[in-house]
Amino acid sequence: MCAAAVRRVDAVAESGADDRVDVSALVVRLTSEVDEVARGKTREIQKITSQMKILALNALIESARAGKQGAGFAVVAQEVRAVGAQIEQIARDLEVQLTKRTGELIDSIGNMTERSRGDRLVDLALNAVELIDRNLYERTCDVRWWATDSAVVDCASGSSPRAVAHASQRLGVILSAYTVYLDLWLCGLDGTILANGRPDRFTVAGQNVAGQDWFKQALRLHSGDDYVAGNIRRQPLLADAQVATYCASIRSEGRSDGAPLGVLAIHFDWEPQAKAIVQGVRVDDPNRSRVLLLDADRRVIAASDGRGCLDERFPLQTAHPRNGTYRDSSGALIGFHLTPGYETYRGLGWYGVIVSRGD
Incomplete structure (x- = not known):
């Protein structure tokens, strides 16, 4: 059922997975590179400033030994020492700032990944429900078309044994070609099932469905162009199977504006079809x-x-x-x-x- 559309869902899934892998790899790479700058390079600066401070200290010691002759050199050594301290502070501040920025970047990429993942889930959810929509649209076409079949109209016009047998045989032919249905029911205006497509499997002829919601809605249809799309229900007369029931009016001469003669109900075999999609x-x-x-x-x-x-x-x-x-x-x-x-x-x-x- 709708194999091409299912393949389209798969393609969306694979594309989304590839995008997420790319983003994850980007996060890992950027984190590694920024970490190298923040911790590696700034620590190299701190190492150099430490060496400058040691040199400045040694210079101060030597200037002290030189007495008055080394006084000027002591001033330079002090300045070198002060510059080293400033550079060291700048390196610490740089490391803090880069670490903060790295965290913000990682959070931003994480949020982007979250949005991307969420968007992909929405796309997959849309594709799944669209597959169902397109499939069930076809069911609305089927029921309106089959309600105009001459065998169905003749049976609803006058349910003689011969007309019932012919309608049942005709519904069976339809079922043999459309395997997504459990059964097709031809009902009179009083709710009595006159004929069905699988009488050997479901002995429903003679049962009355006047109290079921889908039948009540079908009686209120204005023309043969209208239809009832039922919600998913278990149907006791079909071995409690999960079905989506679609109905259309059977009208005189198969005309959309003809007088109502009965109701055609088609029971979509919901469970296996929906399972294949999800x-x-x-x-x-x-x-x-x-x-x-x-x-x-x-x-x-x-x-x-x-x-x-x-x-x-x-x-x-x-x-x-x-x-x-x-x-x-x-x-x-x-x-x-x-x-x-x-x-x-x-x-x-x-x-x-x-x-x-x-x-």
Whole structure:
């Protein structure tokens, strides 16, 4: 599913990793060079000034021995001694200043590295949720197209045994070509499932789904051009599988403005598709990172470690509601991005999230 897009996520990951390696190498090199200047060169100056002081002391001793004849030389020796002390103080001040500047430089580079790492996590989070958006956009196209199939329209118009068998056979053909679906249901306006594409696997014909949210929303659709994009739910009639249900109106003669005849519901096999995306994000250390998809209520709907799906609520902090980074109380770096939607699919307020505990 969307292999090219998954490869694009990998390329972003590899590019970000290369950038971080370059910055780390720069920090090491600059620290070493500045340390050499701050400590090595200034200590050489201090060594020279120490020698000057010794020479000045020796000169003072010799001038004292020379008596009056050495008095003038003593003044020079004192000046040399004073200059040496000044140079020594300058060397100490230089070392302190360079050490301070080095610390500031390292902090600045560290902040830059943090921002770069955070930006990369945001990019990866965006790519993950974009893959889902594009995939689910295709689902909205599928359901509106298949709702106009003549076998589906005929069955919804009059559910004779022959029409039901034909519709079921037609839905089965669709399922054989589109492996991302668990089942397709053709429902009457009262919520009764008239036909499905996998009757040998799911014996749902005759069941009533009038109480399910996606069906209620589908009854309120204004035309055949509209659709319902359902949130991720476990579907008891499909062995409690995790599904995203998409619906469209079945209308008279397959026309978008035709009278409503029924509802076509397609159940996207969510778990394996979402797993392929979140586990396809190439983070630096999979053992210390977690890739998540969250719904609008911050419920985990996919996780690279397989934990918490549909049960865990992630405490996402969204000071900026669209995207951003922050560190949580444990020190983990969090990068997130809100779904941007894709073409006519606006998205459902989902987030891509990367949790990195690499420090």
